[in-house]
Amino acid sequence: MSASPVVVITGASSGLGRATALAFARRHARLVLVARGAAGLEDVVAEARAHGARDAVAVGGDTTDPATGDRAADTAIARYGRLHLWVNAAAVSSYARFWEQPAAEFERVLDVDIRGYANGVRSALGVMRSQRSGVIVNVASILGEVPQPYSAAYSMSKAAVIAFGRSLRSELALAKSPVHVVTVLPPALDTPIFQHAGNRSGREVRALPPVYPPSRAVDEILAAWKHPARGERTVTAAGRTLVRQHTKRPATVEAAIARQTELGQFRSKPSGPTTGNLFSPSGEPLSVSGGWGGRRAQTRRLLTGAALIAGAVAVVRAVRTQRD
Numbered sequence: 001m002s003a004s005p006v007v008v009i010t011g012a013s014s015g016l017g018r019a020t021a022l023a024f025a026r027r028h029a030r031l032v033l034v035a036r037g038a039a040g041l042e043d044v045v046a047e048a049r050a051h052g053a054r055d056a057v058a059v060g061g062d063t064t065d066p067a068t069g070d071r072a073a074d075t076a077i078a079r080y081g082r083l084h085l086w087v088n089a090a091a092v093s094s095y096a097r098f099w100e101q102p103a104a105e106f107e108r109v110l111d112v113d114i115r116g117y118a119n120g121v122r123s124a125l126g127v128m129r130s131q132r133s134g135v136i137v138n139v140a141s142i143l144g145e146v147p148q149p150y151s152a153a154y155s156m157s158k159a160a161v162i163a164f165g166r167s168l169r170s171e172l173a174l175a176k177s178p179v180h181v182v183t184v185l186p187p188a189l190d191t192p193i194f195q196h197a198g199n200r201s202g203r204e205v206r207a208l209p210p211v212y213p214p215s216r217a218v219d220e221i222l223a224a225w226k227h228p229a230r231g232e233r234t235v236t237a238a239g240r241t242l243v244r245q246h247t248k249r250p251a252t253v254e255a256a257i258a259r260q261t262e263l264g265q266f267r268s269k270p271s272g273p274t275t276g277n278l279f280s281p282s283g284e285p286l287s288v289s290g291g292w293g294g295r296r297a298q299t300r301r302l303l304t305g306a307a308l309i310a311g312a313v314a315v316v317r318a319v320r321t322q323r324d
Contacts, residue, residue, distance in 0.1 A: 004054045005225070006080045008032040008072045010063050010120055011090030013040030014286035015191030016139060019214040020087055020221055022288070025053035032076045034059045034068065035090065037281030044286075055079070063090045063116030069123030077127060085225050086124035087137045088117045092278050093154045094198030095205050095265075105198055106153045108278045113157035117164065121181075128179045135180045135228045137221055138165055142187045142239050146246045146253060148208075148261045150201055158185075162232070169231050180228035185243075186217040186235040192290040198276040203266035207292040212236060214288055 007024050011017035012033035021033055025048035033048070033056060035041045041058040048056040059075055061068030076083045092112045094105055117138055128134030143151060144158030165183035172179055188211045199205050212235070220233040234240045246253040276282075 002082075002084055004028045004030055005084035006030045006032070006076050006082050007085045007087065008034065008076055008083065008120075008124070009087045009089060010034040010069075010072075010116070011088075013037055013044050014196075014282075015089075015193055015288060015290070016186070016189060016214050016217055017087070017089035018044050018286070019191075019218050019288045020089060021048050021056075022051050023215075023218045023222060025049070025051040025056065028052050028054045030054050030080050031056040032059055032072050032079075033057070034061065034063065034072050035281070036060065036062050037286070040281065040286040062112075063088075063119055064111050066119045066122070069119045070126075072120075073123040073127050082131060083124065083127045083134055085135045085137065086120060086128075087139070087221060088120045089139045090116055090120075091139070091154075091157075091193070092197070092276070093151065093193055094200070094276065094278060095150045096198070096200035097150065098152045100200055101153070102200075105200075105275060105278055109153035109198075110157050110160075112278075113154065114160045114164075117161055121164075121168065125179065129175075129177055132178055135182065135225055136168075137182050137184060137224050139217070139221075140165075140183050140185050142185050142234070142242065144185060145234075145243045146257055148265075149258050150261065150265065165231065180231075182224035182228050182230065183232045184217060184220050184224060184235065185232065185239065186220075187212055187239045189214045189217055190290050190292040192282075192284075192287065194290055194292070195284070196277040196282050198274060198278045199271055200273045201266060202270060204269045204271040205265065206267055207290065208261060208265045210238070211292045213293060 007029045009017050009021050012021045013035035021044055031048055031053050038060050045056045045058050059072045094109055121136055124136050138161050140161040141158040143155040144162045147155030162183055165181050168181045188208050190211050190213055194205050194207050217235045220235050
């Protein structure tokens with residue numbers, strides 16, 4: 001393992017992508033950082049260098065364009081001579097009932113969150129298969145295993161990312177390639193994805209409790225880099241428990257998640273329709289945190305989350321009673 005790995009990170013200007021970039025910067029990595037917005041990219045490049053990156057360079061572009069991934073891979077090789085790790089973290093989201101969401105917005109979520117990942121993997125494999133080494137990390141979501149209402153496109157895309165990783169691992173094994181593909185499944189994280197999401201729900205969106213610090217997912221990405229033989233990593237014990245429960249009783253867990261989403265995902269304050277950052281970068285200052293943490297806010301949200309979980313358990317019990 002290189003002491004200063006060459007790492008490409010998509011979606012590096014905010015949220016989990018930015019947190020991952022800074023974590024590798026503290027480990028003196030050489031970074032190729034990819035995002036759409038030039039200002040946000042330059043900010044994170046400067047921050048990465050201040051945090052100890054051996055070097056950092058920006059590659060602007062939309063991941064749905066195959067040329068963006070190719071330019072990132074070419075930059076890594078031209079500047080550093082190798083590519084050790086590729087992290088696909090660029091994603092967009094939107095909240096709406098499926099039948100009320102314009103087709104263009106639904107398709108945009110799938111385009112960024114599926115085709116953008118495929119483009120990145122294709123570019124990474126073009127280098128890694130030739131050098132016969134490398135790790136690809138695709139950031140999926142718990143929602144890929146346990147989908148929720150009002151997020152059909154996002155949940156669908158994350159399920160596709162999970163299936164994509166499983167298929168890739170099989171193909172690489174059959175080809176006797178030493179390249180590894182790891183899928184990381186985070187729960188709700190304290191990032192700006194909720195503020196940046198498109199929204200046609202009619203209500204203001206908030207992070208669904210319980211909300212975890214991005215560092216929990218970053219730790220799993222770092223572990224994937226160090227120990228890539230484990231193909232999937234679900235973040236937090238609660239996340240792993242939820243996935244197991246869904247496997248055993250999908251209908252009852254989905255009913256509970258639907259109720260929890262309805263009560264906890266939205267504020268009572270009305271909100272007009274917005275496309276968020278679906279089609280263009282957010283004009284707001286970008287950061288790792290979405291402001292959903294803080295001691296007082298986190299305590300309040302954990303109490304809310306506990307109440308919602310209690311309600312979800314009641315739904316599960318009611319469904320079981322009806323079945324019995």
